[in-house]
Amino acid sequence: MDKLADVLGSMFDFATTANLLGYDFVQQALLAAALLGLLAGAIGPLIISRQMSFAVHGTSELSLTGAAAALLAGIGVGFGAIVGSVVAAVLFGLLGTRARERDSVIAVVLSFGLGLSVLFLWLGPERAGSKFSLLTGQVVSVGNSGLAMLTAGTVIVLAVLAVIYRPLLFASADPEVALARGVPVRALAVVFAVLLGITAAFGVQIVGALLVLAVLITPAAAAAQLTADPVRSTVLAVVFAELAAVGGILLSLAPGVPVSTFVTTISFLIYLVCRVVGARRRKAGRARTATARPTPG
């Protein structure tokens, strides 16, 4: 209890926060969080419209399996995490666009993948500090090389997303007509899965596998409560994801509490507010369309 009181007391200790902001590793962490927020906000609304939230969860957990396998093989953990989540995302992407078909298969693959990662960690080197950091995130250890990789990844993902955005939106929201118009729906599902896998792997390194949903899904879900305009909801999702990721790190600095706590709390609070506002708006909207509807006959 005392610990919690300490946290509340020091959360707004701006002097300590300002002091910590002078350190390189803190600045790198903030930059990494900002990049993740940008990526998550851009890709989140598409995940929602493809009904892939559970696939994101599966993807991020399976990046853990990839990381554990990389640890065992002595390759870079970050690289292993990306490979793991991309493989998982492509697998889930190939399962079709209907959530009903995917749901149980994701659970099946996810549980097996986690079982494997337990095995890899047990087989692996004794002193593996990154074991738990992958579950809850270790943003302060991003480092310069990690930041360079994150920057490159962000640029690549955003560039590909810009090229495929319109057909992807078409295929996500309206797959039948998109197919009729010649949009390569299935190929786009795979490309999107790769982008999703890369994003989830970065998220795993910053906020941890358990909490990727808080950055990837919650901001986009909150934005969807407020608007059905795809452009506006993307902008809102980016803003919300930045608030959660960057804001979460800033607040966690002085108390020294794990970043994840604040990231999830902020994004959850944003979601709650949006939900209330959205429900009110929808009520008003329904009343409006009801009166505008032509009388039958």
Place this chain on the structure above:
Amino acid sequence: MGAALTEPTDPNESPAVEPPDRSAPAQPATGAAARRAPRTPGDEVVPAVRLRGASLGFGERTLWEGLDLDIAPGEFVAVLGPNGSGKTSLLKVLLGQLALRAGTAEVAGAPARTGNADIGYIPQQKTIDAGVQLRGIDLVGLGVDGHRWGLGLRGRGERARRVAEAIAAVGAERYAHAPLELMSGGEQQRLRVAQALVGDPEVLLCDEPLLSLDLANQRLVAELIDRRRRSHGTAVVFVTHEINPILPLVDRVLYLVNGAFRVGTPDEVMTSEVLSELYRTEVDVLRVRGRLVVVGTGDSLDALGSAGAEHCHGEEPQSGVHA
């Protein structure tokens, strides 16, 4: 004036630049040109859809074979038949998604292929998932350029103009800016019509677009499609299990049953003799108050007079009609 300097090289003025093949026999015009070009006598109109000796089947099973069909621009053809008779598969052939086993399929003078801009497509109303976050204008906008790569930042003004025009043509201005999930089925389906027509296609393929709509909205959507084909010469291929809502609009019927088919006007095809022959059992076609009632086929097409047997369970005494 500057224009005078360029006059000698103006292609409209100088006979030297005229293409040498101008005097050659005119190529059969394709696409929108065929429709809008003034037709001189002797010019053949390119059919909107042309099937020659077309056969389709999966594995052992043959859906239909030897199908010859020309659909003229502006013609309204209803495709009828029991479930599994290959109605939707016919649309998929025209969309280039299914290959014929034999024969050829052409749309607006070119072989059927995917991504054909000459085709507009209207699916069933239920295909919009409840959770899809999109406004009406976004749905129609996807019909304009949803298949193109890139963000489409250029040409946004022109895009907005075309979307507004298509929405006005179906009378959906009042709710086009609302999210799709707040709309009724009829409103969604009117926007579907706008989405399909915004590209000004030669052929409109409709796959049960009236399914799960109430009678008033069925008539509204059918009339929108009918108006378009009369004003723009858009050919309509309309797959349905229920002909009555569109009976006054239909020029010809393609009736598919278990590998057999018949093409003709509704009066020619929708008779007891023809349907009995197609179903190889005794089928009665009755006219009741301007509606067709088909009795004895044993499938969902039966008892059309009850507004579609499929979604009226419990409202009409079905056992009495099936006899």
